[in-house]
Amino acid sequence: MTSSPAPGPSHAPPASCGAVPPPSLFVCVLCRLSADEEERSGRRLHDALVAAQQRAGTAAVRIVPAECLSNCNRACSVAFAGPDRWTYVYGGLAPDSAEAVLDGAVRYAATADGLVPWRERPDILRKGLIARIPPLATTQEP
Ligand code: FES
Numbered sequence: 506m507t508s509s510p511a512p513g514p515s516h517a518p519p520a521s522c523g524a525v526p527p528p529s530l531f532v533c534v535l536c537r538l539s540a541d542e543e544e545r546s547g548r549r550l551h552d553a554l555v556a557a558q559q560r561a562g563t564a565a566v567r568i569v570p571a572e573c574l575s576n577c578n579r580a581c582s583v584a585f586a587g588p589d590r591w592t593y594v595y596g597g598l599a600p601d602s603a604e605a606v607l608d609g610a611v612r613y614a615a616t617a618d619g620l621v622p623w624r625e626r627p628d629i630l631r632k633g634l635i636a637r638i639p640p641l642a643t644t645q646e647p
Contacts, residue, residue, distance in 0.1 A: 527564060528587030528619070530554065530610045531571040536580035538600075546600040550581045553603035561607065565614040576635055585610055590619030592638040595630055605629045 532554060536547030554568050566585075576582040579596030583606060586592040593613070598606060605627040612621045618640065623631065 525588065527567050528585060528590060528610070528614045530566040530568045530606075531574065531584040531586065532568060533572070533574045533576070533580070533582040534570045535573050536577065536582055538580055547581045549600035550583070550598060550603060550606070553600065554607055557603040557607045561611075563607075563611060566607075566610045579633075579635065582635075585613045585619065587614075587619065589640050590616075591640060593619065593630075594635040594637075595633040596635045597633040598629060602629050 532547065532551040534548045534551050535545060536550075537545045548570075551568065551570050558564075558566075558568060571584070574582040574584055574594060576594060576596045581598040581600060582594065582596045583598060584592060584594045590613075595606075606629065609621070609627045609630040612625060613619055
């Protein structure tokens with residue numbers, strides 16, 4: 506019978522190593538659907554996402570305002586990203602689509618790698634997919 510080393514300080518994660526942070530939901534707050542908007546549509550979508558998350562009582566994703574995701578022609582724009590996960594960029598989102606976007610982000614957070622089956626994605630995200638980018642660890646392999 507082999508014995509494994511007893512757990513001790515050398516096997517414990519460092520004190521600075523906490524739980525893996527939740528994936529991020531970046532929301533472009535500069536997106537606008539017209540030049541004469543009193544409040545930018547991207548900001549409205551961001552604020553609606555924060556409110557929807559509070560109503561849902563979930564901390565599955567971290568909602569982060571971003572200043573341009575270089576997808577300005579297909580506003581409003583968001584991105585889902587996190588360590589060891591695929592990154593997804595979406596556009597053409599309406600400011601009042603927060604519930605569906607949050608639903609998609611929570612589904613994204615529930616996966617190990619960010620890959621949500623197509624049929625399980627909210628319709629607005631199926632239509633608004635702009636790009637997907639492999640996890641960083643994959644791109645660093647020789
Ligand atoms: S202003 Fe929103 S993507 Fe550029």
